[in-house]
Amino acid sequence: MAKIIVVTSGKGGVGKTTSAAAIATGLALRGKKTVVIDFDVGLRNLDLIMGCERRVVYDLVNVIQGEAGLNQALIRDKRVDNLHILPASQTRDKDALTQEGVEKVLDTLGKDFDFIICDSPAGIERGAQLAMYYADEAIVVTNPEVSSVRDSDRILGLLASKTRRAERGDDAIREHLLITRYNPSRVDLGDMLNLDDIRDILAIDLLGLIPESEAVLRASNQGVPVTHDDNSDAGQAYADTVARLLGEEVPLRFHEYQKKSLLSRMFGGTRR
Amino acid sequence: MSLNMDRDRMAFTFKGGMLPMTVMELTSADPERIREQLAGKLSQSPAFFQHTPVVLNVEKLEEPHLALERICAVCRAHKLLPVAVRGGPDPVKQSAWALGLGWFPPQEASRPRPLESVADAVPAEEVELDEPVDASPEVAPEALPGAVARGRIYRGTVRSGQQVTAPEGDLVVVGAVNAGAEVLAAGNVHVYGALRGRALAGIHGDVKAGIFCRELHAELLSVAGNYKRLEDIDPRMLGTTVQVQLFDGQLSIKPLD
Numbered sequence A: 001m002a003k004i005i006v007v008t009s010g011k012g013g014v015g016k017t018t019s020a021a022a023i024a025t026g027l028a029l030r031g032k033k034t035v036v037i038d039f040d041v042g043l044r045n046l047d048l049i050m051g052c053e054r055r056v057v058y059d060l061v062n063v064i065q066g067e068a069g070l071n072q073a074l075i076r077d078k079r080v081d082n083l084h085i086l087p088a089s090q091t092r093d094k095d096a097l098t099q100e101g102v103e104k105v106l107d108t109l110g111k112d113f114d115f116i117i118c119d120s121p122a123g124i125e126r127g128a129q130l131a132m133y134y135a136d137e138a139i140v141v142t143n144p145e146v147s148s149v150r151d152s153d154r155i156l157g158l159l160a161s162k163t164r165r166a167e168r169g170d171d172a173i174r175e176h177l178l179i180t181r182y183n184p185s186r187v188d189l190g191d192m193l194n195l196d197d198i199r200d201i202l203a204i205d206l207l208g209l210i211p212e213s214e215a216v217l218r219a220s221n222q223g224v225p226v227t228h229d230d231n232s233d234a235g236q237a238y239a240d241t242v243a244r245l246l247g248e249e250v251p252l253r254f255h256e257y258q259k260k261s262l263l264s265r266m267f268g269g270t271r272r
Numbered sequence B: 001m002s003l004n005m006d007r008d009r010m011a012f013t014f015k016g017g018m019l020p021m022t023v024m025e026l027t028s029a030d031p032e033r034i035r036e037q038l039a040g041k042l043s044q045s046p047a048f049f050q051h052t053p054v055v056l057n058v059e060k061l062e063e064p065h066l067a068l069e070r071i072c073a074v075c076r077a078h079k080l081l082p083v084a085v086r087g088g089p090d091p092v093k094q095s096a097w098a099l100g101l102g103w104f105p106p107q108e109a110s111r112p113r114p115l116e117s118v119a120d121a122v123p124a125e126e127v128e129l130d131e132p133v134d135a136s137p138e139v140a141p142e143a144l145p146g147a148v149a150r151g152r153i154y155r156g157t158v159r160s161g162q163q164v165t166a167p168e169g170d171l172v173v174v175g176a177v178n179a180g181a182e183v184l185a186a187g188n189v190h191v192y193g194a195l196r197g198r199a200l201a202g203i204h205g206d207v208k209a210g211i212f213c214r215e216l217h218a219e220l221l222s223v224a225g226n227y228k229r230l231e232d233i234d235p236r237m238l239g240t241t242v243q244v245q246l247f248d249g250q251l252s253i254k255p256l257d
Helices: A017-029 A060-064 A099-112 A125-135 A148-157 A162-167 A185-190 A195-202 A212-220 A235-247 A256-264 B033-044 B068-077 B088-099
Strands: A005-009 A034-038 A083-086 A115-119 A137-142 A174-182 A205-212 B018-020 B022-025 B051-058 B080-086 B102-104 B126-128 B153-154 B165-166 B170-172 B184-186 B189-195 B200-201 B210-215 B218-223 B227-228 B242-247 B251-254
Touching: A005 A017, A005 A125, A005 B153, A017 A034, A017 A083, A017 A115, A017 A137, A017 A174, A017 A212, A017 A235, A034 A099, A060 A099, A099 A125, A099 B242, A115 A125, A125 A148, A137 A148, A137 A195, A148 A174, A148 A195, A162 B022, A174 A195, A185 A256, A195 A205, A205 A235, A212 A235, B022 B080, B033 B068, B051 B068, B068 B080, B068 B088, B080 B088, B088 B102, B153 B165, B165 B170, B184 B189, B189 B200, B200 B210, B218 B242, B227 B251
Parallel strands: A005 A115, A005 A137, A034 A083, A034 A115, A137 A174, A174 A205, B018 B126, B022 B051, B051 B080, B080 B102, B153 B170, B165 B184, B170 B189, B184 B200, B189 B210, B200 B218
Antiparallel strands: B210 B242, B218 B227, B242 B251
16 A cells, blocks of 8 residues: 655745655655655646646546546656656646545555655645645645744644544654755854754654755756756755655755855855 | 833723623513513522623524613613623614613624634723623632633644633643644643743633743733733743733733742
């Protein structure tokens, strides 16, 4: 049975889709059979980040409404074996998703895959709640700023109450913190919240820390998940994150100002 | 603060407050039937009828026009003092005002957000109307604070958007209360962690209740309706271990050491 992981945040624009794509890619690169599902019906983005936007025929809503089979809608990634994408519909809205429909899709996928990554829409409404409802684990994506931390806190509250595991009284969802867009020099200047403050407030395990990086923007515009860019700091940070998700102990990198200046020399000062 | 310096010259100050209040929930608009029932109650428990202020709740009534003046007269004749009306359509509101009574919006509107009245306290007297006070002297408002409390222990972080309530006693939170969260108790509130959200103790009017926390960053502190916002809290107390209690109607925040 596959492990279902929701990538969520509450706040928009913090890097959910980028992270879902990067983590799914990382898992597939590690040999895990992985599917990543875009739950952001109406605001489809994952296909762009994954670089498969020209190959979308059917989508999640088509499958749920019985207009297409799951195998017709799944898109096989061109770069990595083991990786599939289930895109969202751009022309419908989130009401087109039903809880039973989502359950059926996840059950069917669960037989063939090791990991199902659900890319949640922003907000705390229906779309986000459906994306998290069946999850076994949650990756809460947070930027080092107060509004993002508060919204993540809100989402953690929902994960503890509005999910199948919570409603059935099963073991709680495993919650992981993923901090993105971390800029150690700005943290040092006090422009950004520091790592310890975020961990203190959210009180969950840190899965990874992704430094603010030009590589991320470049990757999303090229439609190549940043995990493939293993020379970049962000690519390496996502690889570390995936390793920790698989239970490995990996020391934290890219979180200290001193290290940053060393790395920027190594990478020709591209990070700022 | 200049406010304090001018205090001697001020004739009054506005304070938000939550007082225990008897609500008379009318299920009939017939003054005669109300009179009969009141007469019966009066003979059973004369001590209760000592010009007790009451709020007439007319939400359950269908009639758009009710004989508010006669109902009030019946109440006064039985030593109940109507001070306000709750609910009812616009004509009821108008006649309440005409009679010099206050008018409160229906309970449905305020019930889901019981704290807003404290948080956004209009500079006027607030009353806690949700207290079910049976018309028997034993449950007179004064008896409430001393009642033996049933407490509640919550383990874990209270997160933004969550509300944890101990409606009958003390609330103990073993963890932090994050910004945007609310913890409420009829008695004391204890937070064995950082208090970043709102904490309200003595929500039914217990002025002896207190708030205790390991690390004070609270958005709002309130004891029996007397509140302080984060902005009003002495910055030197922030981040420290404190106890919050009422002294002479003023919320006092002191180190807990």
